Amino acid sequence: MNVLLRTENVVKRFGGLVAVNQVSFELYEGEILGLIGPNGAGKTTLFNCINGIYRPEEGRIFFRDTDITGWRPWRLAHMGMARTFQIVRPLAELTVRENVMVGAAFGEKQMPLRQAAKIADEVLEFLGLAPRADQLAGSLNVAQKKRLELARALAAQPRLLLLDEVLAGLNPTEVDEMVETIRRIRERGITILMIEHVMRAIMNLSDRILVLNFGELIAEGTPEEIAQNEEVIRAYLGDPKLAQRFALEE
Amino acid sequence: MKRSVWSFLLPLLVVLAVGLFPLVTQKDLHRETAFTLLRAVALAASLNIILGFTGYVSFGHVVFYGLGGYVAFYLVAVKGWPFWAAMLMGGVAAALLAYLIGAGILRLRGAYFALVTIGVNEAMKAFIYNFQPFGGPTGLTMNFAVYKAYGGPKAVLWMTYYWLFAIAILLVLVTYWIRTSKFGLGLLSIREDEDAAEVMGVRTARFKTWAFTLSAFFPGLVGAIFFFRNASIEPHDAFPLHVSIESIVMVMLGGQGTVIGPLVGGIGYQWMRVFLLTNPLLKNIQLAVAGALLLLIVLFIPAGLVGWLRRRFPATRRFLL
Numbered sequence: 001m002n003v004l005l006r007t008e009n010v011v012k013r014f015g016g017l018v019a020v021n022q023v024s025f026e027l028y029e030g031e032i033l034g035l036i037g038p039n040g041a042g043k044t045t046l047f048n049c050i051n052g053i054y055r056p057e058e059g060r061i062f063f064r065d066t067d068i069t070g071w072r073p074w075r076l077a078h079m080g081m082a083r084t085f086q087i088v089r090p091l092a093e094l095t096v097r098e099n100v101m102v103g104a105a106f107g108e109k110q111m112p113l114r115q116a117a118k119i120a121d122e123v124l125e126f127l128g129l130a131p132r133a134d135q136l137a138g139s140l141n142v143a144q145k146k147r148l149e150l151a152r153a154l155a156a157q158p159r160l161l162l163l164d165e166v167l168a169g170l171n172p173t174e175v176d177e178m179v180e181t182i183r184r185i186r187e188r189g190i191t192i193l194m195i196e197h198v199m200r201a202i203m204n205l206s207d208r209i210l211v212l213n214f215g216e217l218i219a220e221g222t223p224e225e226i227a228q229n230e231e232v233i234r235a236y237l238g239d240p241k242l243a244q245r246f247a248l249e250e
Numbered sequence: 251m252k253r254s255v256w257s258f259l260l261p262l263l264v265v266l267a268v269g270l271f272p273l274v275t276q277k278d279l280h281r282e283t284a285f286t287l288l289r290a291v292a293l294a295a296s297l298n299i300i301l302g303f304t305g306y307v308s309f310g311h312v313v314f315y316g317l318g319g320y321v322a323f324y325l326v327a328v329k330g331w332p333f334w335a336a337m338l339m340g341g342v343a344a345a346l347l348a349y350l351i352g353a354g355i356l357r358l359r360g361a362y363f364a365l366v367t368i369g370v371n372e373a374m375k376a377f378i379y380n381f382q383p384f385g386g387p388t389g390l391t392m393n394f395a396v397y398k399a400y401g402g403p404k405a406v407l408w409m410t411y412y413w414l415f416a417i418a419i420l421l422v423l424v425t426y427w428i429r430t431s432k433f434g435l436g437l438l439s440i441r442e443d444e445d446a447a448e449v450m451g452v453r454t455a456r457f458k459t460w461a462f463t464l465s466a467f468f469p470g471l472v473g474a475i476f477f478f479r480n481a482s483i484e485p486h487d488a489f490p491l492h493v494s495i496e497s498i499v500m501v502m503l504g505g506q507g508t509v510i511g512p513l514v515g516g517i518g519y520q521w522m523r524v525f526l527l528t529n530p531l532l533k534n535i536q537l538a539v540a541g542a543l544l545l546l547i548v549l550f551i552p553a554g555l556v557g558w559l560r561r562r563f564p565a566t567r568r569f570l571l
């Protein structure tokens with residue numbers, strides 16, 4: 001299998017805090033790789049390094065066999081990388097369709113507007129947002145904004161999709177719908193790296209899982225291996241609420 | 251939602267209505283009124299490109315007006331260039347200045363950017379003050395013989411009026427194009443959330459620079475026209491900060507980020523200004539009124555008149571752009 005994304009000893013510090021510490025992993029084309037870890041483990045920061053929002057202090061990142069360390073986000077978008085934000089960032093005063101058109105028009109394909117509008121409508125249909133297409137994005141509710149995040153990323157027709165807690169804040173029915181959606185996205189041939197706290201979902205979806213704790217990668221394996229892993233359980237015990245959820249859901 | 255052809259025709263008709271009026275009546279007074287209105291419209295519509303579409307509040311719009319004015323004036327009065335070529339160079343000089351400083355100052359956001367644009371204006375004024383080719387503090391005056399070549403002062407007043415009218419029409423076309431183009435979608439995404447826009451692939455730095463450059467080109471042309479017919483130019487007239495502020499008020503009043511808004515705002519504000527200037531009680535506090543107006547707009551209708559209509563009555567979005 002081809003390696004789509006590879007990190008080598010990536011380090012990112014905030015002052016004295018080492019948010020990401022010597023993280024190395026590989027992501028294969030076509031897989032869904034889960035990224036879990038307690039709150040503040042450095043998951044989002046790792047995403048920010050991968051897609052160019054932060055430049056890592058040490059280490060290298062390779063995407064499509066190119067060293068992309070320190071590249072600007074727009075350049076990575078042009079190479080076929082797309083992401084969603086944990087804290088949604090709708091373009092509030094633009095319509096839902098225009099939001100998604102931005103994703104399509106400025107992604108790897110650099111589509112002209114007319115084509116971007118067509119793709120946007122398809123993606124909105126796929127995610128059940130079609131009835132909202134002409135509404136301003138700021139007027140959506142939280143669950144809809146989450147789907148809008150995903151819609152914008154998908155419209156870029158990316159090779160790699162980084163999902164940062166797209167299930168957070170959704171009710172159980174919505175979670176099931178979203179899990180199904182993510183599966184269908186993968187079937188379209190898009191490789192996915194996803195951060196998630198909803199254990200049932202991530203265990204279900206992922207081919208492999210990475211576990212981050214205090215910025216360090218403490219485990220890597222199939223969902224079954226991770227569920228058995230002593231160190232992982234201990235890491236989550238530091239976070240009682242999650243540990244409980246972890247135990248219950250398993 | 252399908253956009254109606256009126257979204258394009260309405261702004262065009264607004265400018266045509268103002269611009270054609272004195273051509274019909276052939277009265278000097280009407281021409282001068284229309285000139286003032288079109289100048290306001292052109293300043294507002296061009297500022298809208300960086301302020302309304304891109305979300306960067308510039309207090310330095312008048313620096314491009316003054317620089318364009320100076321460059322063109324110098325080329326005509328001292329170098330003997332034909333007016334049209336000098337005017338074009340005025341626009342190019344303004345655009346070039348924006349392009350050069352844009353890369354640096356467009357990294358700043360919010361209030362920092364706004365402050366620096368004031369600084370740019372003051373720095374330019376100070377520079378011109380000490381720049382001998384442009385006459386230093388006393389500026390330059392036009393030899394009336396120059397106007398002879400254009401058929402005398404009266405003919406010049408008409409010719410420059412036609413130029414301004416043409417520029418106002420061009421601005422409607424340009425802003426309509428921006429609003430409906432991919433370039434414009436990129437600008438709007440920057441206005442809404444610059445980081446998110448870059449993550450989606452918008453080359454934010456480049457887009458901002460081009461928006462700023464385009465936004466500076468037009469006031470450069472307008473300044474060239476204004477000072478050529480004014481027959482003299484000096485630093486205090488060329489770079490008045492209050493014109494920048496009034497331009498912001500006009501854009502905000504009509505509706506930032508819309509095509510027709512700045513036109514409506516420009517005309518509405520000038521109309522109000524004339525009313526104030528002719529009122530003995532209010533004529534001295536004209537600028538204070540502009541400030542108060544800006545405050546009221548920001549507080550109560552931050553989207554401006556057109557923005558408010560679009561929001562309040564979504565059906566209007568089809569033809570109000």
Ligand SMILES: Nc1ncnc2c1ncn2[C@@H]1O[C@H](COP(=O)(O)OP(=O)(O)OP(=O)(O)O)[C@@H](O)[C@H]1O
Pocket residue numbers: 014017019037038039040041042043044045046086
């Ligand atoms: N911009 C920043 N400046 C300073 N510290 C930061 C910054 N961003 C994150 N941190 C810190 O870095 C650590 C990792 O944060 P990060 O957001 O990556 O965690 P996370 O694993 O995504 O957590 P969560 O599950 O809560 O989203 C935290 O201690 C956080 O407070």
Ligand SMILES: [Mg+2]
Pocket residue numbers: 043044045086
């Ligand atoms: Mg996070």
